[in-house]
Amino acid sequence: MSKTIYVTLLAAFVGGSSLAQTQTTAVAEDFRPTATTQEGRQSPLVNSERRVRVRIEAPEAKKVQLDIGAVKYDLMKDAQGVWTGESAPQDEGFHYYQLNIDGASVPDPGSMYYYGASRWGSGVEIPASDSSFYQLKDVPHGLLCETFYPSKTTKNNRRVYIYLPPGYDKNPAVNYPVLYLQHGMGENETGWGNQGYTAMIMDNLIAEGKAKPFIIVMENSSIDLSAMRRNSPPQAGQGGQGRRTGGPMGGMNFAAQFERVLIDDLIPYIESNYRVIPDRAHRAMAGLSMGGMQTRSIVIANPEKFSHVGMFSSGTFTPAELSDVEAFKNGAKLVFMSFGGREGGASRIADAAEEWNKIGVTGVSYVSPETAHEWHSWRRSLYQFAPLLFK
Amino acid sequence: MSKTIYVTLLAAFVGGSSLAQTQTTAVAEDFRPTATTQEGRQSPLVNSERRVRVRIEAPEAKKVQLDIGAVKYDLMKDAQGVWTGESAPQDEGFHYYQLNIDGASVPDPGSMYYYGASRWGSGVEIPASDSSFYQLKDVPHGLLCETFYPSKTTKNNRRVYIYLPPGYDKNPAVNYPVLYLQHGMGENETGWGNQGYTAMIMDNLIAEGKAKPFIIVMENSSIDLSAMRRNSPPQAGQGGQGRRTGGPMGGMNFAAQFERVLIDDLIPYIESNYRVIPDRAHRAMAGLSMGGMQTRSIVIANPEKFSHVGMFSSGTFTPAELSDVEAFKNGAKLVFMSFGGREGGASRIADAAEEWNKIGVTGVSYVSPETAHEWHSWRRSLYQFAPLLFK
Numbered sequence: 001m002s003k004t005i006y007v008t009l010l011a012a013f014v015g016g017s018s019l020a021q022t023q024t025t026a027v028a029e030d031f032r033p034t035a036t037t038q039e040g041r042q043s044p045l046v047n048s049e050r051r052v053r054v055r056i057e058a059p060e061a062k063k064v065q066l067d068i069g070a071v072k073y074d075l076m077k078d079a080q081g082v083w084t085g086e087s088a089p090q091d092e093g094f095h096y097y098q099l100n101i102d103g104a105s106v107p108d109p110g111s112m113y114y115y116g117a118s119r120w121g122s123g124v125e126i127p128a129s130d131s132s133f134y135q136l137k138d139v140p141h142g143l144l145c146e147t148f149y150p151s152k153t154t155k156n157n158r159r160v161y162i163y164l165p166p167g168y169d170k171n172p173a174v175n176y177p178v179l180y181l182q183h184g185m186g187e188n189e190t191g192w193g194n195q196g197y198t199a200m201i202m203d204n205l206i207a208e209g210k211a212k213p214f215i216i217v218m219e220n221s222s223i224d225l226s227a228m229r230r231n232s233p234p235q236a237g238q239g240g241q242g243r244r245t246g247g248p249m250g251g252m253n254f255a256a257q258f259e260r261v262l263i264d265d266l267i268p269y270i271e272s273n274y275r276v277i278p279d280r281a282h283r284a285m286a287g288l289s290m291g292g293m294q295t296r297s298i299v300i301a302n303p304e305k306f307s308h309v310g311m312f313s314s315g316t317f318t319p320a321e322l323s324d325v326e327a328f329k330n331g332a333k334l335v336f337m338s339f340g341g342r343e344g345g346a347s348r349i350a351d352a353a354e355e356w357n358k359i360g361v362t363g364v365s366y367v368s369p370e371t372a373h374e375w376h377s378w379r380r381s382l383y384q385f386a387p388l389l390f391k
Numbered sequence: 392m393s394k395t396i397y398v399t400l401l402a403a404f405v406g407g408s409s410l411a412q413t414q415t416t417a418v419a420e421d422f423r424p425t426a427t428t429q430e431g432r433q434s435p436l437v438n439s440e441r442r443v444r445v446r447i448e449a450p451e452a453k454k455v456q457l458d459i460g461a462v463k464y465d466l467m468k469d470a471q472g473v474w475t476g477e478s479a480p481q482d483e484g485f486h487y488y489q490l491n492i493d494g495a496s497v498p499d500p501g502s503m504y505y506y507g508a509s510r511w512g513s514g515v516e517i518p519a520s521d522s523s524f525y526q527l528k529d530v531p532h533g534l535l536c537e538t539f540y541p542s543k544t545t546k547n548n549r550r551v552y553i554y555l556p557p558g559y560d561k562n563p564a565v566n567y568p569v570l571y572l573q574h575g576m577g578e579n580e581t582g583w584g585n586q587g588y589t590a591m592i593m594d595n596l597i598a599e600g601k602a603k604p605f606i607i608v609m610e611n612s613s614i615d616l617s618a619m620r621r622n623s624p625p626q627a628g629q630g631g632q633g634r635r636t637g638g639p640m641g642g643m644n645f646a647a648q649f650e651r652v653l654i655d656d657l658i659p660y661i662e663s664n665y666r667v668i669p670d671r672a673h674r675a676m677a678g679l680s681m682g683g684m685q686t687r688s689i690v691i692a693n694p695e696k697f698s699h700v701g702m703f704s705s706g707t708f709t710p711a712e713l714s715d716v717e718a719f720k721n722g723a724k725l726v727f728m729s730f731g732g733r734e735g736g737a738s739r740i741a742d743a744a745e746e747w748n749k750i751g752v753t754g755v756s757y758v759s760p761e762t763a764h765e766w767h768s769w770r771r772s773l774y775q776f777a778p779l780l781f782k
Contacts, residue, residue: 038511058495060453080496099497102474104449106497108489112511113504120429140539143553144532146525146590157527162534163520169665199537205639274560318408 019205026050029388036094036112037126042108044097044124052087052124054108061102068097068124091342092128093376094195095271114195117184123195128376130342133383134197139207140166144199149273153257154223160266161193165206165213168275175275177214177282177390179308180262181382182221182291189220192382195375201383207349210384214284217270221258221287221294263305280331284389286310288378296321305326308389310336312381313373315345316352319359328360336385338366340377364388416623417444418477426516427485429502433513434501435488441514445490445499448512452493455734459488482733483519484767485586497618503584509577514586519767524774525588530598531557535590540664542656544648545614551657552584553570556597556604559666566666568605568673570699570782571653573682574610579706580611583773586766592774602777605675608661612649612685630781650689651709655698671722677701679769687712699780701727701770704764706736707743710750720752729757731768755779 031045031053034122043055054066059081065072068087075085080375097389098105107113111122122276143164148157168176183191183200192198198216203341210390285306287295299317300307303324309332311317317335322328335356349365366384368377422436422444445457450472456463459478466476487508489496492747498504502513534555536736539548559567572589574582583589589607596602662669676697678686685704690708694715700723702708713719726747730737740756747754748749757775759768 002437006568040509056495056497058493061494061495062451062453062493098500100452101492101495101497102448102449102453104452104455104492104497106447106492106495106500109489109497109503118431121500121501127771136539138548141539141548143534143536145536145555145586147534148532150529157529164536193537202448297669346680 034127036114036123038110038112040246041110042075043054043108044122044126046126046230047086050089050092052090052097052126053084054110055082055084055108056099056101057082058101061282063100063102065100066097066102067105068095072100080187090126091371091374092126092378093129093371093374093379094123096123098122116195119319123380128388130380134302135204136200137204137207139203141203142166142168142199143256144153149266149269153259153260153265155186158219159189159267160260161189161218162270162274163193163199163202163216163218164274165215166203167213168215172275175277176211177194177238177284178270179214179216179274179284179389180267181216181218182258182285182287182294183218184289184291184313185222189218189374191329192216192218196382198378198382203387205386207384212390213276214390215270215274215276217266219258219261219266221262222293223257223261254293256297258294259301262298263302278330280304281307282390284308284310286312286336286382287314288312288381289373290315299328304331307331308334308336310338310381310385312338312378312385313345313369314339315341316348318352318355319361320355325359329359334362334364334388336364336366336388338368338373338377338381338384340373341370342370342372343377362388373388403599404571422777425518427505427514429501429503432501434499435513437515437517438477441483441517443476443481443486443517444487444499446473446475447490447492447500448464448473449492451524454491454493457488458491458496460485462471463491464530465768473491481515481517482765482767483517484512484762484770485516486765487514489513495534506581507578507586508653521771523588524595525591527591528595528598530594532594533557533590533597534670535584540657540660542652542653546654549610549652549656550580552580552609553585553661553665554593555570555592557594558604559606563666566668567669568675569602569661569665570605570607570677570777570780571658572607572609572651573676573678573685575678578611579613582766583607583609583675587773588770589773590751592770593777596774596777603781604779606661606665606667607706608657610649610652610657612653612682613649643676647688649685650692653689654693656781671695672698672724673781675699675701675717677703677727677773677776678705679772680705680764690719692744695722698722699725699727701729701772701776703729703769703776704731704736706732709746710752711746716750720750723752725753725755725779727755727757727779729759729768729772729775731759731762731764733761733763734768753779
């Protein structure tokens with residue numbers, strides 16, 4: 001399975017401009033289905049060079065492309081009408097992609113589907129050298145639960161995902177800390193549980209004694225109240241992958257809107273319906289990209305609400321941004337900032353963390369090696385962040 | 392929005408044979424996004440005649456079709472390269488479908504995705520006149536939870552979905568009955584929670600006092616042990632919609648294989664890890680299609696295990712099939728059989744139910760009006776079945 005053949009790759013359109021790029025490349029012929037390939041399907045496949053191969057039968061098509069990482073790769077048709085082609089090597093971890101068939105952008109029928117880039121569509125997992133921390137193992141497993149709660153702010157029942165750690169049900173006398181964990185722009189409340197592997201990361205950390213058991217609450221912070229009012233309440237029951245709640249992405253100032261949902265509706269609901277320790281010392285907030293920026297805004301506006309704060313690929317946060325430093329530091333335990341090593345911000349977070357240490361709040365920075373603004377950076381960030389919580 | 396235009400529909404290929412069917416039909420122009428349309432998308436749409444309209448931009452394509460209900464409908468291209476077309480009226484409820492673009496069968500990029508017909512792909516919801524029973528309402532909501540448990544039979548950790556009723560967490564002194572609820576051929580453990588609306592149906596029934604609160608356990612009964620042994624243990628963390636466990640569909644005798652998982656692994660796990668009443672009187676089993684046939688086989692082989700039995704679109708079950716009638720009837724409370732009214736078996740279940748009544752076990756039959764071998768029949772079946780359990 002490791003013979004090497006030579007093929008001609010026609011790498012194509014980047015950001016709308018055509019790069020007439022023709023290269024002859026050795027492609028290792030050890031392609032295998034990956035974690036995001038549907039059972040029994042042969043697309044997408046990934047090889048040891050981290051190239052993505054897709055295959056689709058389209059006998060009447062004139063042109064078929066793989067669109068991944070902002071590059072389109074031409075596929076070649078065989079005598080049976082099956083189109084096949086490969087991408088350049090991709091970073092380890094998870095990437096959204098799509099196919100283009102005679103001008104139609106469609107999901108790969110062989111992949112599984114994820115919400116990101118503001119749509120449900122194809123994703124591909126490039127096996128990572130450090131994937132052990134989110135693999136399914138023979139350890140006690142928590143529950144990743146979908147439920148709905150009433151929001152006074154949006155005047156409907158909103159969907160929320162809740163991770164209950166292993167042992168939650170068996171230990172009814174124990175109350176738990178809570179992490180409120182937010183997705184990024186164009187994503188929703190399913191992201192951390194699906195492509196983020198949150199339950200697996202926590203199950204494994206808890207089994208190894210590296211993290212304390214805590215509850216994680218994942219909501220949709222892409223709220224546009226004006227759009228909510230125009231629409232009727234969402235119909236539910238549309239599938240773990242697709243049930244619609246919350247408004248479309250059209251509005252701005254998501255942070256201010258989500259702040260009301262979180263502070264006025266969600267936290268009170270969680271604290272009165274689950275076995276939670278309802279104080280600041282046992283309440284954390286974190287998010288990735290837009291979700292980290294929302295975290296910062298909400299912490300600044302509510303300096304006495306959270307003791308542990310995480311921002312993944314979300315810029316920096318320093319004490320200078322607080323109007324009431326005393327209110328925050330009197331009870332704050334941790335400010336954690338991370339970036340993928342390929343992101344611009346990676347160089348700035350160590351200094352920002354040091355600013356917190358100077359005023360007596362633990363500041364931690366983490367850079368994910370050789371990853372960009374992608375889920376693998378955020379899985380690793382959660383894996384680094386979770387052991388620091390509620391100690 | 393209710394003007395009527397006349398279009399020419401070219402209905403096409405049924406089961407591989409070409410029906411050269413050209414009809415001029417009035418189509419009501421009141422198409423709207425439906426519960427299975429992604430937020431902000433304009434495909435699929437459904438009108439008041441229950442036609443499905445799809446739209447896709449494919450400027451270079453020669454031929455685009457909508458494939459639904461075993462019929463392919465040609466789409467028409469406009470000057471902007473957008474293809475649009477409608478199906479004939481469909482039954483109320485949920486239907487799988489796909490697009491065909493120059494010979495490629497692909498999901499509709501505008502829909503949400505469901506597992507059925509042995510693939511993750513597009514589904515469309517035709518709003519039903521009786522949809523109130525599974526709508527999201529302002530009532531207490533249970534939890535629909537994904538977790539993993541160790542199986543000695545398949546020698547790995549298997550995914551299972553568990554519905555915990557409203558109040559489960561708030562009433563730690565209460566123990567609950569359990570229904571084991573199975574999907575059909577080509578479906579998996581996500582079906583009842585996604586397109587089946589199980590959590591919504593139960594939340595609403597419980598809120599109205601029509602059903603007792605009970606736990607529902609949903610596993611994957613498409614097990615092929617020989618295939619399992621060939622494959623390495625599945626990687627987890629692949630998304631609420633897509634995490635792979637269990638084997639492929641290649642093997643036969645699923646009932647015997649799933650019986651071992653259910654009896655030896657799953658029931659003991661549930662009864663030692665959740666607040667369950669671990670006796671026959673509080674243990675039920677039901678399933679749809681293949682899942683109902685598995686239910687019958689497992690009940691026949693284990694006559695003292697379950698008190699309530701449900702078979703939805705799965706044929707009939709009569710006392711004559713039991714080798715040990717006494718072992719079953721001494722503790723059995725209910726045998727429920729249902730069919731969609733458009734299915735052939737609908738006429739036989741009333742007589743079969745009467746056979747049970749004659750020997751002192753309550754027999755109930757239910758026919759879902761104007762539905763076929765589809766999820767709407769099974770949602771309605773659960774809605775009829777659940778109130779009869781554990782009374």
